[in-house]
Amino acid sequence: MKRIGFVLAMVGVCAVTLLGSAQAADKEPYRIGALFAVTGPASFLGEPERNTAEMVKDMINASGGINGHPIELFVYDTEANATKTVVAAKKLINRDRVLAIIGPSTSGTSMAVVPIVNKAEVPMISCGASLKIGAPVEKRKWVFKVVPGDDLAVRLMYDYMKKQGIKKAAIMSVSTGYGISGRGQLNKLAPEYGIEIVADETYGPKESDLTAQLTKIRGTGADAIINWSIGPPQVVVTRNWKQLGIPIPLYQSYGFGSKRNIKLAGGAAEGVICPVSRIVIANRLPDEDPHSPVVKRYKALYEEKFKGEVSVFGGHAWDAMFQLAAALKAVGPDRARIRDYLETLQGFVGNNSIFNRSPTDHVGLGKDAYVMVVVKDGDWAILE
Amino acid sequence: MDSISLGSQVVQYIFTGLTVGAIYALVALGFNIIYNVTEVINFAQGEFVVWGGLILAVLAESLGIPLFFSFFISVGLVSLVGTVIYWTGIRPLRQPTILTMIMATIAISIILKGLAMFIWGKDPYAVQPFVEAPPVTLWGAYIQAQTFWVLGISVALVVALTLFYQHTLTGKAMRACADNPGAAGLVGISSGRMILFSFALSAALGAVGGAIITPITLMEYDRGAMLALKGFGAAILGGLGNFYGAVAAGFLLGLLESFATGFISSSYKDAIALIVLLGVLFARPQGLMGSSLQGDE
Amino acid sequence: MTMPLPEKNQTVTHIFLFALFVAVLPWVFGLSRATSYYTDVMVFVAIHSIIAAGLSLLLGYAGQISLGQAAFYGVGAYASGILTTRLGLSPWVGIMAGMALAAGLAYGVGLPALRLKGHYLAMATLGFGMIVYIVFNEFIGLTGGPSGFGEIPPIHFFGMEISSTLGFYYLVWTFALVVLWISLNIVHSRPGRALRAIHDSEKAAAGVGIDITRAKVQIFVVSGVFGALAGSLYAHFVTFINPPPFDIFFSIKVLMMVVIGGIGSIWGAYLGAALLTFLPEWLAFLEDFDVLAYGIILLAIVMFSPDGLVGLGSRVMGRIRNIKY
């Protein structure tokens, strides 16, 4: 059944491509810029984002563009480096004359670009997670954000932990922007949930062994370990946790939400608890979940096209692209009006949340961006 | 609730330090092998480790070739990479000064990293432990089986290298270069062959490091630079060109990091290791590598 | 490398011509939309040139390697950023404070480190750079940690706020040209001659009464001050700082600028900074392969022109001259 659906969809896409390219060609393209960390230390963000943005562009162009205008997408690799990002942003604005910018991928590079887009008056939809990107609104007139803040994930996790009767938690985090942001929220919100932080360990993104940190934590009498990182260390910590036979549960950040991590951990991931984005558990989402159609569509398209597992991060680019497309469709190629549209966007259903923005909230995310899951039999199982 | 006695913690830190230190030691040895013949630090050394691990992952996990064979094929292939590097990147250098050779090795490391990204992508790869076995309990500490492989193979390599340098003709010739660095020069057929051989050997050593550590740590394309830096630190701490120094310094750095994590702060473990390293460097009497002006000849 | 002593007027003339070239460049770039953003790239070329000039003095003239220049760059950036945003001080105070702090650090580190030779010195400066980088990451209260901080105010010049790219372009190139002038002055004078002497023979240098340690530390301090100046300018241009631009890989990049440009030539440092800053822009069309191409180009330059772009240029000029006669 599914396969036939796919084939039909592909045939449809091809047909629309032929028609659309003929249709869209005669109108001036809409130029959109994108700044993604395709290579470098944050490529786990930038690569799926780039892939997704290109895919969405192709989809829109294949279906005849926006009001007949095709999208022209300019993607530059920031390597997660502020210097490169600044130059690339200037290039997008001055050379490519884009109507709006999607990205940058990381919080740091997003912050570096904020003053540039504000000055040039170019709307930007950042794919960084930090709360500072979207606030204070007075200083972020042209800046919007699609990624749920870490506070949402932390709150969901603490809520669950509280129900499990956990009183003392040990934090481990990677010493990058991703880890430090999560670590900050973990420390800040713990008292609200009556949780005491008994250890706060960090490690580098290329750490090869974390048994020393785990051993130190064992000596603190913690009830649970929370690891906030992305990439290889979160697999290493999972394996080390199993190897050391540590009897307390291991919680991970939403970055763990990839089947690949379960596979790399080679069985050690059984029992790991983490908040994940809906895209990770797309197949199990009930149909009544309002995100279900978006998430399932995105997952199907991405995995078909790129032959790899869809990631939560690519979903940010999906949301950003479609928000921009909606704006362009409604107001046309006018930067100021695109900004106004994005600022008052209501009821936009994205991968993680339903967006309801306002002049006082340039993020506009709901509180239910994540779902708690546990690894069971090599797959995710929804908790509660 | 979980707890662990101080003694068990110490044992755990020792084994963690030794495991990590073994890799530093192997990288440092690789530096020394090339340094002794050419007086050059090959900054692409870390990439050999990465390639060793990644090739092993492909052979053993994706192609399903038995681990034993995969291991040797991987080491052989990386050693070939080392040879190719010498032929294409080092030998064609005109008027090679130490600085241009270092620049060349940095450029080569960039190329190798770029190639690895192209071939394997950006995701990490895993390899199963050499032998599936439960962790060993030692005074309340848990030691994974692979750790013993890492330590055993590292020690075996050091012994083999020592025998090689003392008892084979090639080894003796390379040692002659080491005893009189510079005098052998960078020109001439025989020293050219020695350099070629040193690249192949140090690449093989790096590959072994990558192969034995990947089951513990995973491996991905951009890990090389950090490994090279740590290994460089070990090579310097041990005294450039000194094999036993490199091994001792590698283990020492690994232990320092793991104890600093355990008893001070994991945030500053690298800083602590570096401060110790700098302290040793600054306190080192001038005689060895210091100013020849004040030395006693 | 011959080092003729140019007459004073010759140096000044060269700098003046170069200044003219730099001054009209944005207008040339502005002619085509495709190159308009090159003005921004050129701002970074100027910033990179300043830090590379410092390393060129240290490495090309005194023969002392440093893999820790990014630390000074970061110290300048953070000093400027913290003093202006937290204490509301003038950016000029921030710049001066950054340079003073870098000078102190360079003195403190240089005194023990510069007694070391070759690879040992490389390791010591590398370690210094890594420690400073860890400080940037971990002293979160002061530096904002990995997340960094923003809203660093622009520089005011005689009451005029310099926040446009073009305005900053002229400001930063003024600094870069002054640094060029200072560096060339040092090279072509008594202290510069002493540095080159140390590079050639430490024995003979001591024999003619040159205080080797002092000379090395002095020039290390100068290189640190230049690095901090570059960092401060970076902070006020980008207005946001976080640690990655100041990591050890930037130190290695500065080293490559100096070597690729042509070691033992201040002009070479500027040329190298320009090439290594523009190269990624030119290679961007290769997308994920740009890293590979970048490495291959670097290797090719090292291979075919070990004395860098300056050497390549002078050989080409020589050949042209031969054809003429």
Add this chain to the structure above:
Amino acid sequence: MAALLQIKNLNKRFSGVQAIFDLSFEVTQGTITSIIGPNGAGKTTLINMISGFFRPSDGDILFNGEPLSGLKAHQVATRGIARTFQTVELFGRMTVLENVMLGCHLKSRKGLVSSAFRLPGVLREEADIKTRSLSLIETVGIAEYASMKAANLPLGEQKLLEVARALAGEPRLLLLDEPAAGLNEVETQKAAEMIMGLGERGVTVILVEHDMKIVMSISEKILVLNHGAKIAEGPPASIRRDPGVIKAYLGDEESYS
């Protein structure tokens, strides 16, 4: 006349090997003193200790009545002691003129800051140094090579350049370590004349040399070392007849007469 240099009970040991053994002697201002002895007698070691390159194991070196102990090489140079090296140590990548200008290092003042900003006086001092250096190059007779790189000079001229560079610092004491080694007949003659000229200009010279013709013809005093110890000291005429010297050193020296 007062002694410019006094060596008192000087000893130098290299990891157990006694290179200089309880050596004492004096050098009078304005004279040429030669130090001779078979290879390994400790001549160069002595020069290295006087010039601050080696530290004595014990004993004193007094220059102008003040001890030099503990001073580094460049500080010794500051006191007015210049030297040449047995194996020529030039600044090979710099021109002949620049080499001599470096010799003026101690006789010029301008530091980093004033040079960096071209403060007043920098150019004038630079011009002065240049003029003085050019005249010194002329004095030693290598004027035609002024703009050649030092490493490309013939050996004889390199040795002369070293002397010119040493003289540029206007030293009170000049230590010459085998200035004639490797030179041909004509060059040697030239060197000898030049050294004589130095003495006449009031520079005190200590000469280490194997060429006995030079030593005998220009020295006012000769010090003979063997195995690090002094075996004779006196004017050429007495050294020539000293049986100990002849036995230890001159016995097999056919060329001597």
